[in-house]
Amino acid sequence: HIGVFARESRLLVNDKKSILVISPKDGDSSNQSDVWHVTLEESVHKYEVPTNAQCVSDGDGGIWALIPTGGTKELSFYNADSPSGSVVNMLPESSYLVMDPMGGVWAHVRKRGTAEMEPGLYFYAIGAGHSLISSIAQDAKCNTGADGVCVLTTTGGKVQLSNIVLGEDAQPVTLKNVATSKDIRVIPRETEEGERALYVHCRVKNRWKLCLLDESDHLREICDCPKDARVVGDGKGGAWIFKRTGASHQMRMLTFVSSTGTTRDHGLSFPPGCKIAGL
Numbered sequence: 140h141i142g143v144f145a146r147e148s149r150l151l152v153n154d155k156k157s158i159l160v161i162s163p164k165d166g167d168s169s170n171q172s173d174v175w176h177v178t179l180e181e182s183v184h185k186y187e188v189p190t191n192a193q194c195v196s197d198g199d200g201g202i203w204a205l206i207p208t209g210g211t212k213e214l215s216f217y218n219a220d221s222p223s224g225s226v227v228n229m230l231p232e233s234s235y236l237v238m239d240p241m242g243g244v245w246a247h248v249r250k251r252g253t254a255e256m257e258p259g260l261y262f263y264a265i266g267a268g269h270s271l272i273s274s275i276a277q278d279a280k281c282n283t284g285a286d287g288v289c290v291l292t293t294t295g296g297k298v299q300l301s302n303i304v305l306g307e308d309a310q311p312v313t314l315k316n317v318a319t320s321k322d323i324r325v326i327p328r329e330t331e332e333g334e335r336a337l338y339v340h341c342r343v344k345n346r347w348k349l350c351l352l353d354e355s356d357h358l359r360e361i362c363d364c365p366k367d368a369r370v371v372g373d374g375k376g377g378a379w380i381f382k383r384t385g386a387s388h389q390m391r392m393l394t395f396v397s398s399t400g401t402t403r404d405h406g407l408s409f410p411p412g413c414k415i416a417g418l
Contacts, residue, residue: 142175142182150416151196151238155374158416159202163190174217176200186217188224195238203244203263205236210253214246216265227263231256237281237288240327241305243267245288249277260288262305273303282325285335289325298323300352302337312356317341322366328398330376338378340370349378351398361400371417381415384408 144162151159153176160175160182174186174194188194192204201218212234215224231252237245243264248256259274260281273290275281280291287304298317301309317323319342326338328351337352338361349364364370368382377397384392391409396402 141177141179144175146412148414149194150414151194151202152371152416153196153200154198159185159194159196159200161188161194174202186222186224188217193236195236195244197244198238198240198242203236203238205230205234205246207232214263227265228269235281238283239287240283241286245272245281247275247279247281260290260303272305273309280321280323283327284325285327285329285337289337291323291325293319293321298341300325300337300339312352314339314341314352314358316343317358324370326370326372326378328372328376328378329374334376338370338372340364340368342366349380349396361398362396362402369415371415373417379415379417381409381413 144160148160148162153159157176157178160177161172163172170190171187172190173184174188175182176185188204189206192206194202194204196202204215206213206215210232212230212232214227214230216227217224230246231248231250233249233252234246239245243262246261248258250258257271258277260272261269262272263269275290276292282289284302287302290301290303292299298314299311300314301311303309324340328336328338339350339352347364347366349361349370350358351361352358364380365382368380371379373379377395380394380396381391384390389411391413393405394402
């Protein structure tokens with residue numbers, strides 16, 4: 140037992156040994172949420188952020204928050220030096236954030252809006268300003284990647300994945316046998332030796348699967364994985380699948396899967412409302 144948090148709390152991965160919990164204040168009309176840094180030993184209160192903000196971790200105890208302000212969104216950064224948050228920029232209302240595993244944050248601006256920014260993918264880092272990295276499509280789907288951000292698009296009936304990293308040219312990979320980029324999820328895979336790759340949760344030939352995109356850009360099927368399952372990495376090359384179970388499909392269970400497809404179910408069942416977080 141490490142802490143008690145609101146049912147509506149959100150979990151953000153901070154690093155391999157801790158998470159950040161964003162917990163709405165109980166009975167508070169201020170629309171603020173507490174941010175807690177949680178390890179296996181303790182939970183420590185860090186900041187307060189607006190409850191309606193989209194938040195992503197910076198991987199080092201800080202938080203990037205995208206806060207609706209009426210027609211635009213305010214990008215703010217919270218850390219030990221700025222516990223009350225510092226405003227970084229104003230973004231169009233259509234924007235959303237994607238965590239960068241190396242630090243900083245990505246912002247996908249889908250429409251120009253009143254903030255007068257060109258649509259596309261931007262990268263922000265404290266002390267480095269921001270820059271337009273790629274003019275991606277408005278309907279592109281962005282996820283945290285192995286070293287940067289993964290961009291999924293559907294062109295001519297083919298699903299393409301581009302892993303965009305600062306300072307490198309992106310090389311799109313066509314995901315064979317995957318019909319649409321809708322609902323696809325990308326999960327970064329990292330081993331203890333620091334090797335990085337991607338798990339892809341997608342529909343292959345009308346069945347939802349967990350696949351591994353290997354170094355040769357081949358999409359290898361690992362195991363069946365329900366569409367509504369939650370998948371996270373374990374930081375050691377494997378993944379955890381959190382899926383419905385039982386006759387009523389209300390309870391949840393955890394299944395561990397290795398990169399070779401070996402699976403192991405854990406005996407515990409979890410009630411509705413439970414969440415998991417991982418790398």
